[in-house]
Ligand SMILES: CC(=O)N[C@H]1[C@@H](OP(=O)(O)OP(=O)(O)OC[C@H]2O[C@@H](n3ccc(=O)[nH]c3=O)[C@H](O)[C@@H]2O)O[C@H](CO)[C@@H](O)[C@@H]1O
């Protein structure tokens with residue numbers, strides 16, 4: 375696969391309307407969950423991003439028919455599923471390959487999965503997945519692959535060792551097909567976990583407590599057909615807030631899913647970036663205060679990620695780049711991934727005033743004038759943060775490894791250019 379680079383002319387003001395793509399992290403588990411039913415399923419608002427294409431290839435290799443019948447519409451019919459040796463390279467490209475475990479345990483009694491991939495942003499645990507699936511009756515043998523087997527899945531009371539997003543999703547997909555009742559405690563409740571649960575209900579699952587950290591599931595052995603629309607990507611919406619703020623642009627985000635934006639808006643407000651709500655649209659005005667609000671007593675404020683409904687880990691890189699353009703000092707504390715903040719050296723080379731205190735914390739002092747640079751995108755969100763920095767900087771910047779950005783953001787060059795950006799996409 376050729377590399378991609380973006381040539382970005384900075385200093386452009388953007389204006390206009392944009393509709394967020396469907397949520398990557400909802401589309402992926404829902405595509406995996408289509409393997410639970412032998413009936414046809416129609417998915418709308420599916421983002422056309424690399425991770426989705428990779429998972430669709432894996433699902434096809436298992437015997438499911440998967441056809442794009444519209445730009446964002448994917449029909450999947452897993453009439454028969456055969457257990458095959460999955461393409462290890464494809465599995466290693468995406469974190470979501472591990473999500474095949476739950477559905478294939480339920481449908482075929484087992485699967486062998488090579489280790490999953492995904493962003494290289496620190497250690498990515500799978501222990502929560504293993505713990506939950508074992509409690510539901512699976513045996514798991516680990517060598518260079520994970521061998522999952524279960525003659526029968528049996529519901530039980532499961533307390534997850536941490537509210538892992540994909541761990542909760544795997545447990546949920548196994549539990550809906552297990553015999554009897556499962557209670558999943560300390561579960562993740564992110565919008566994508568809710569979206570998966572709602573899809574499972576649409577194909578016939580019985581789940582109570584969707585959106586909370588305790589879900590009660592009555593297992594069933596028969597699943598039907600469904601048509602389901604993937605919700606908007608709140609991480610893309612948060613990225614657009616940061617982008618509009620630092621480029622002083624007025625952007626209307628159509629059908630933004632405002633019900634899921636409270637913690638995101640609250641944290642941008644701490645940086646002096648205030649958005650307006652208009653129905654389900656989010657309006658980001660061009661005139662922003664861009665002043666970091668001190669905590670009570672004049673103390674240095676903090677932006678930190680936490681499990682949902684608090685501020686999402688996937689927006690930390692965007693918060694850092696936004697803060698470089700705001701007046702004041704803020705501590706950004708990323709608690710989850712120990713390599714996610716290392717990309718700040720690239721912002722520093724552009725002129726940002728940031729101290730990397732340790733792998734999890736940076737102090738940002740702003741505002742600083744960003745200069746053009748030659749950059750390399752280490753992961754999806756740092757890549758997007760660098761794209762935002764390049765659009766805010768004076769001069770023309772180059773972002774190598776931009777295919778990382780495209781793992782998560784659909785046609786971002788075209789869609790931002792339609793708002794007035796200048797991003798040229800080239801093979802690298
Ligand atoms: C395919 C997919 O869906 N990937 C997402 C998924 O990965 P993934 O499911 O791999 O991440 P996990 O939720 O397992 O993360 C590990 C653990 O970190 C902890 N934790 C989480 C958030 C936080 O702000 N602080 C914290 O300490 C949680 O308790 C969690 O259990 O969830 C991550 C956390 O939202 C996101 O970064 C990834 O984009």
Ligand SMILES: C=C(OP(=O)(O)O)C(=O)O
Pocket residue numbers: 468469470491492493494495688754755782
């Ligand atoms: C970390 C991310 O994705 P993944 O879990 O798929 O690597 C992300 O979306 O920011």
